[in-house]
Amino acid sequence: MRQSLFAIFACLVGCLLGCAKPEEKKGVDTPEKQTGPKQTIGVSLLTLDNPFFKVIGDNITAEGLKHGYDTIVVSGDKDVAKQSNQIKDFIVKKVSAIVLSPCDSKSIIPVIQEANAAGIPVFTVDIPCNEPGVKIATQIATDNYGGGKEAGQAMIEALGEAGGKVAVLHFKQAESCLLRVKGFTEVIDAHNASSTAKIEVVAELESSGAKDMGYKAAEDSLQAHPDLRGIFAINDPAALGARAALEKANKTQQVQIIGFDGQPEGKQAIKEGKIYADPIQFPDKMGIQIVDAIIRHSKGEELPAQMLIPTSLYRKADAEADPELK
Amino acid sequence: MFLVLVLLCAFFSVATFSEQSPTGEAAAKQLASVIEQQFGSTPRVLIVAREQPGDSEFASSLEQKLVTSGAKVHAVVKGEPRDAREALVKISSSGEQLDVIACTPAAAAWLVFSDLKNDFPMLDNPQIVKPQSYRWPNFLKAANVLNIANQIAVIAIIAIGMTMVIITGGIDLSVGSLIALSAVLAGLFIRDYAGATNASAIGMTSACVAAILICGLIGAFSGAMITLFRIPPFIVTLAMMLVGSGLAYLLAKGESIYQIPDSFVWLGRGASFVNLPNAVVLMLVLYGAAQVLMSRMKLGRYIYAVGGNREAARLSGVPVRSVLMFAYIASALLAGLGGVIMASQLKSGSATYGNMYELYVIAAVVVGGTSLSGGEGEMCGTLIGALTIAVIQNGMNLTNVESYTQKVVLGLVILGAVLLDKIRHGE
Structure with missing residues (x-):
């Protein structure tokens, strides 16, 4: 009895963790990238409860896939300590770009500096982090x-x-x-x-x-x-x-x-x-614009400090x- | 319980098994010999790396090796794709040509090199080379293991106090709020009394000690309510949870306090002892002390006795009230310490810190095998419980599990871990 329960438990854990998506399975490889490890974008948004951010995340994932990027989207849940840990995990994972909407523009500084030190470009979306001592590739927001x-x-x-x-x-x-x-x-x-x-x-x-x-x-x-x-x-x-x-x-x-x-x-x-x-x-346009900015950054183009997306009257x-x- | 942790580690090691990009001295050596084999001893080379310690070492060391072997190194780029483009434009416009562009693996993926033939036709179609990659789990990299320990330090430290409280048969729901209160107080004291960004080490230490002691006072108040007026701990600490959180918001005026010197991050992010983060060292020391207290000292025995059977303990001469007071004060002090560490990690204090942490702390204690009905539990178990939670969270972040699924999985794994423990102990 005990053994069987153990087996059931083991299966359960296995199934649950099977939700984990090994990165090799996702996305299509473009020819020039097949030689190296897969390129990944790490995204940590303020919260995913708000449809606005959900749409941003979904569009980064979709647009990234078109250009051969894997995307990890996580929610900071408005908790800056949690968001810091997520960014640290991105750094360990060696993602090629980090996108975030800071849960707190001040408290997020140390971890952005860590990403800067690791040579990973950081992009902010919606909420800026215009603090001295941090290097942001560009900020994308609504005008x-x-x-x-x-x-x-x-x-x-x-x-x-x-x-x-x-x-x-x-x-x-x-x-x-x-x-x-x-x-x-x-x-x-x-x-x-x-x-x-x-x-x-x-x-x-x-x-x-x-x-x-x-x-x-x-x-x-x-x-x-x-x-x-x-x-x-x-x-x-x-x-x-x-x-x-x-x-x-x-x-x-x-x-x-x-x-x-x-x-x-x-x-x-x-x-x-x-x-x-x-x-x-237009959160959808923001998501697309972010991926575009990541590609332009990687191509070595000069990016403006801020990219504003105009609103439209509805x-x-x-x-x-x-x-x-x- | 240890078995579950090992299983999880094994699982995540397999799941995060992926290609690693070597940098530094060894990678440079390997790449130098590849270049020599493929392009002879006098190739025209551009070296590209990111501005980062490992990459930078790679670039300098490769340049040195290539120059000694007779290659012509046109430029060494340490920076961003933009800098690489500038270098390419410069080389191209001066009419020079390149045989090979030696990159770190990260730089080799830059799109600036994706279409050299069309973008820079004058360069004579250089080849991109990079160090050979190897396969190793992301999860097991030394940096990640330290990362996990550092991420859980705050929860694990607070879990020490919570273990004591739960062993006495109580519960402390106020620890999450005390994290916020302590972080805000430490920030306030440093900003207003210790000289803001010019604060000295002594000033910062006293500010932190004061913040921790104030949390201790709140713990003493909870303890007094519980022992003197016999109000259930759940209710007292629930009330203190609201009070603590409200005070933190009041004191911080809803903003984060960031006028703190750079050196304040020493506790949360420094590593002054054999590369171990200071917070992790502190955590290990506290666990050592707590283990000795619980298993070798009279007070520890008393804590178990009070939780096992309060009436019997009282009749056999155990000072039940003092023991309970000790447990709640210790829990609050450790929560205060956790708040200071978090403030140090984030170099600011804010009332939003520590939200829901009481539940993670309780989960760590329970996963560690401590019984919520009191009288049973081990400090080592709690440490393992905390690590289990950290490993699950970190592992899921590394394997791209999205946030909502993470919550579901974490909840089920906590339940499963306790279930497994019950089964193994034949209950």
């Missing part, structure tokens, strides 16, 4: 400043001739959101200088980029400004939280929402008219034509 400008345009378009009071649901800890709001206010200011239909930003409230906080912040600003006409939320969850507050206050006709991101839930809300428009990000008409939405 948040440009996206903020688009959001400003959308707000002007949504409010039309009347103009009116606008609230911003902010997330000030995030560099990217600061840029979004900066672009937004610049466009609004420029508009006010030339037009009679003034748009006044009356409140900038913290939303943490989350639904519950966005809901509270929108509720509070409706109390303070009953004649509010527009809300710019720095991401989709905050925008959807604000929408819930509008529904509760029965002000969905009076107040227009501009979001940001273009996550599936946000796109669906645009289709249903709950959000007026979103400047959307309105109801785009949502109705979007095949991904039911």
Whole structure:
């Protein structure tokens, strides 16, 4: 009995560990690379819970495969100690490039320095690490400043001739959101200088980029400004939280929402008219661009310090034509 | 339990058996003789390597050997693909030609060399040569073995205290939060009182000791609640887990504290004793001490006695309350030490550290054969348990298992390991 249980256990462990994919099995060898060990890209993203990062990871894997790279995608789970260990494992494995979105731009420095010392190029995606003493091949991110400008345009378009009071649901800890709001206010200011239909930003409230906080912040600003006409939320969850507050206050006709991101839930809300428009990000393009940057780096080309991917404004008409939405 | 660890190591050795790229002196010697055989004694050579200790040694040593044997070395590139391209452009534009480009294995894979015929037609189609590779498991490389030990040091050190607490029949859920609290406190003290990035060794040491002692105080508080008011340890330490984490976030204001001198990484990343990382040495010393305490000293016997049967222990004159207090204080102090090590490894303190670590620590203790009902357990077992978890995590990273699958596998292997142990002991 004991032996048989042991055997079952051994099989179980064997099967489970069989999930491990030996690298030889994956990918197609291009002729010039058959001579050496397989080229691998190690990717550690902030979290894979967020579809945004999942899409980045999937696209790096797919695009890498086309060019003969194996890709390992792991989730840092917003835990910088865990992410550091993942990077250290990549270094031991001698991957040919490391892609990461740092869980903490400061605490990740030592391990990036280790990768630098091992001669492995490091690419950052979405979240930068602009710290002294680390060498980053290039940073790939959404053009948040440009996206903020688009959001400003959308707000002007949504409010039309009347103009009116606008609230911003902010997330000030995030560099990217600061840029979004900066672009937004610049466009609004420029508009006010030339037009009679003034748009006044009356409140900038913290939303943490989350639904519950966005809901509270929108509720509070409706109390303070009953004649509010527009809300710019720095991401989709905050925008959807604000929408819930509008529904509760029965002000969905009076107040227009501009979001940001273009996550599936946000796109669906645009289709249903709950959000007026979103400047959307393109995580798929980011993934493809990263692989392109890795190849260009390996070819010895000069890379810019930062590669920005522009956003594009997504309105109801785009949502109705979007095949991904039911 | 040791058997499971050995099995896992064997499995991952086989699974990570792959081609290794040699660099350094030996590779240079081998490649020099290959070049001489294939291209005669006066080839025109470009040497390319990455800017990295092993590669760099390879390049210098190869250059020296080739020059002595009469070859013409046009340039030695130590850097990135871009530097290689620059060198190729320079050689090509000066009208020179190349017979051979000698690369380290990593550099040979650079795409800059993928289409030399079309990109640099003037070079006379040089051949790319690199040192012969050999096969060896990634898992068993010395660097990786140290890597594993270093990665688990924090969990293993905290598991010492947890083993004691669990042997007394209790549990300590607050250790993960204490890691964060201690890392933040150490960072704060260094930043605000020891002179930030100019802090002296004494300043940093006192900051760390203070942080650890404050964690010890929290442990003493938990111990007091448990012994004086008889509140179950699960509830007391659950409360302290929330308190500790909240305090860490409050003190750090949600940011990471990074104004810390470079020398602070000595504890977490230095290796001053025969190439062993300092954190690993510290871990081994603490395990030695804990083993002696538990098996040779009166206090150790008392800890087992309290966990085995508290009433019997009390009646036979064991100071039950003091023993319990000792266990919780030790656990908190060690968690504080773990936090300091983590702060040192990452050269910053942040309230996000140590999230869920209590569960990994408890898993290490349980996989190591300690009974959750108290009275039973060994320090060596806990060390093996911690290593088992580290080996599984590291092995899965090396064999490209993606994150979600890793969690499932880790959970099942922990369960399987304990099951196997039960079966072998005939229960």
